[in-house]
Structures are given as C-alpha cells and as structure tokens.
C-alpha cells in the first residue's frame with residue numbers, strides 16, 4: 180500500500196484537523212481517540228509517513244523506532260497506566276480492520292480490558 184498524504188492522521192499532523200494532544204516530540208504525536216473504547220484511549224503516531232506497523236518496522240530509521248517506543252513508555256507513565264496496567268494494539272491491513280492508513284498504536288487503559296480479541300460473529 181502506498182502512503183496517502185490525505186489520510187486523516189496526516190491532516191492532524193499538518194494541523195488541518197484538530198486533535199486533543201497528549202504528547203509531542205520530534206518523532207511522535209499522541210492524541211485522544213475521537214471514539215474512545217476505554218476510559219483512556221490514546222493514539223500514538225510517528226510523524227513520518229508510514230502506512231502500517233509493518234511499513235514502520237521495515238523502513239523507519241533506528242532513531243524513529245527508538246523515539247517511538249520511548250514515547251509510548253513516557254505517555255503510559257504520564258497517564259498513570261503502568262501500575263494498573265494497559266494494552267497497546269495496532270491494526271494492520273484488511274483482516275485487522277485498519278481504518279486509517281498511517282501507522283498508529285492504540286493505548287487503552289483505565290479499566291480491566293477483558294479478553295485480548297473479540298469473538299468472531301456467529302456464522
């Protein structure tokens with residue numbers, strides 16, 4: 180998949196669409212999800228143009244990758260999620276139902292989060 184610079188997170192990065200910012204540094208932006216699935220639901224995105232976690236892992240520089248995961252840790256700590264626990268998730272491609280084609284890590288917390296995956300719909 181080629182990167183679409185008109186995707187919604189690219190527009191947030193360019194300041195064309197507002198977002199409730201949680202954290203920002205040279206490599207990373209984090210903001211609240213518009214449709215939260217838990218009391219804490221934050222999206223962490225790299226500033227570089229990567230479609231998915233696969234694209235990011237394959238093409239991003241070591242600095243970008245290190246910066247990204249250092250930021251995830253910092254954000255989780257700042258949100259008070261380390262002791263109670265939290266979940267991260269990244270949807271990649273069709274089977275995962277990825278909606279926005281700019282790599283993002285969901286960060287969920289604030290309550291017990293239940294089973295790791297939803298049951299598939301009954302046949």
Ligand code: 5GP
Pocket residue numbers: 187196198199210211212213214215269270276277278279280
């Ligand atoms: P995906 O399904 O791609 O893993 O997740 C995309 C996420 O982006 C969804 O949880 C959705 O609620 C969130 N989202 C979509 N559009 C916007 C937006 O304009 N602003 C914010 N803050 N979140 C959005």
